[in-house]
Amino acid sequence: MNEPASREERLELGVELLAHLEREELSLPAAIDRIETVTTSPALTRDILDAAEKRGVIEREDARLRVRRGGTYVNYDSQVVQREGEFECRRCGTSITTGHFVTLDAGELGPFGSSCVRKVTGRDDDAE
Known part of the structure; x- marks a missing residue:
């Protein structure tokens, strides 16, 4: 396996992983559990969540995430x-x-x- 080499590559991989989740809603801890497969850096985890929200991939409310995707499940x-x-x-x-x-x-x-x-x-x- 080729590890994502840069912070930007890990950020993109994290955002894309969130975009491909099969659940429409999940808790923040469940989302972080998934993001930790990309990075264990708290700063990068925050950046992934922020980027996903800015790009319209997720909506955050309290400690819940709602995934806004158009049928992009992992095949x-x-x-x-x-x-x-x-x-x-x-x-x-x-x-x-x-x-x-x-x-x-x-x-x-x-x-x-x-x-x-x-x-x-x-x-x-x-x-x-």
Whole structure:
């Protein structure tokens, strides 16, 4: 996997990840859980949320986010790639032998285990 090299690339990847969530609304902690797969920097996390709001990707109210997207869910057939190898899940840190990578226009995010990739994209509700 190629790590996003610059702050700007990580910002773009974070905004795009939020734009592709399958949930229309989620708590701020759930959104941060997903953003932490891109960065653990509190300053960059704030910048991602601010940029997403300015671009009309999300609306923030209190500790909730509403995703404003036009059907841009992650397509698991074409945007989630599986690779075999020795990986550590980017979300939970578990050792995995099958890595799931999410391919977005801004870059690739992963590896994730099979359940974590579903949580990161919002397909499973557990990250709420």
